[in-house]
Amino acid sequence: MIKISLIIPVYNAEKYLEETLECIIRQTLKEIEIILVDDGSKDRSGEICDRFAERDTRIQVIHQENKGMCASRNYAMSIAQGEYIAFADNDDLVSEDFLESNYTYAKKTNADIVKFGRRTIYINDQNEDMGGETRRFSNRVLKGKEITAHYFDLQKMGALTAVWDGLYKKELIENNKVTFYEDFRYGCEDTIFCRQLVCYAKIFALHEGCYYYHYVRSAYSASAKFNEKALDKYKTACALEEKVWKKLKINCLNDGKKELGVTKDYLIPILFMLCDKNCTFSYQRKKDYLNMIHRQSGYRMNLNLRKLLNLMRKNKKQTVVILLFELKLYRGLLKVAERYKKVIDNRLKNGKGAV
Helix, strand or coil: CCCEEEEEEECCCCCCHHHHHHHHHCCCCCCEEEEEEEECCCCCHHHHHHHHHHHCCCEEEEEECCCCHHHHHHHHHHHCCCCEEEECCCCCEECCCHHHHHHHHHHHHCCCEEEEEEEEEEECCCCCEEEEEEECCCCEEEECHHHHHCHHHHHHCCCCCCCCCEEEEHHHHHHCCCCCCCCCCCCCHHHHHHHHHHCCCCEEEEEEEEEEEEEEECCCCHHHCCCHHHHHHHHHHHHHHHHHHHHHCCCCCCCCHHHHHHHHHHHHHHHHHHHCCCCCCCHHHHHHHHHHHHHCHHHCCCCCHHHHHHHHHHCHHHHHHHHHHHCCCHHHHHHHHHHHHHHHHHHHHCCCCCC
16 A cells, blocks of 8 residues: 655756655655656756656656646646655655654544644755754644634644645545646745645644755745746735635634734735835836735735734734735835845845744
8 A cells, every 4th residue: 555645846956856866765664656747857857757766666757848836746646546645845855754754643643634844944046055944843633623723823833834844635635626726836836735725624733843854945946036927926825815714714803813824924925026126016016016905805904903902912013014004005014024025035044034
């Protein structure tokens, strides 16, 4: 029986792919399949995939024309045979017990979804390691309505942001027809997949330990480069997540958690892009864009006194952003965002992370 199908989309990764695959084939869990989707690579990545497949019969290689990461993952999921599905990026590293430890925990807890610790390492344009940050969880199992009650807490702690820090029961994905949104080419695909899938999970488990090492390479990050499609992804992603809130009936709470989540995951990234040095928008066009998302229901904060007090207690800085946005004081909002962006950029350059 195949216990886990590990899916790795591959695109122009010859510099890092061999090291990634070496640590994958050394996994202590042997009952796995490794699905490599060569997504029209123009370098030697496809050859590297084929060479590793000759070494290890558990590796299956699919060569296709470039369709994007989402399409690659979706196809791999459609042919996966494992009880659980896991993901990895083509330039990341994992511990040798990455799959075994989390599979054992998944079986012990009967989890539909397991999320575990990861370390993010920041690499600058000169390929220098600038340090990183580690996110860990304490062991915890949420069941049924507990998952809904803690949805925004899971969001805040980063458990619903990436897919490579988890195991997902294939039956859960298949039965509920959850796939990656193929229009996303500049990020947000992982976030929406996780948040749509969590709607259907009956058991959600957090697992202690750090198993995954994610490299953020500034020179290669598609989500870091400004263009209008990259900007629009936040508008689309928010609309897709709004359907999740409505399904779970958590879109009209007064605790402020939803509003802080929208601000952190969607509004602030939009503001950062509008403040980016490569942004070609005039102030009027920025204002028009902010007015457009202001009208989008997912970005409506629906402030009242109780919610405002809760917001202030939880995060004063983000509350300022929310108030400026609600009052349409966009010039001041962009100035605040520009200062905040400089702070975040400096933290990332020093390997301290965005938070």
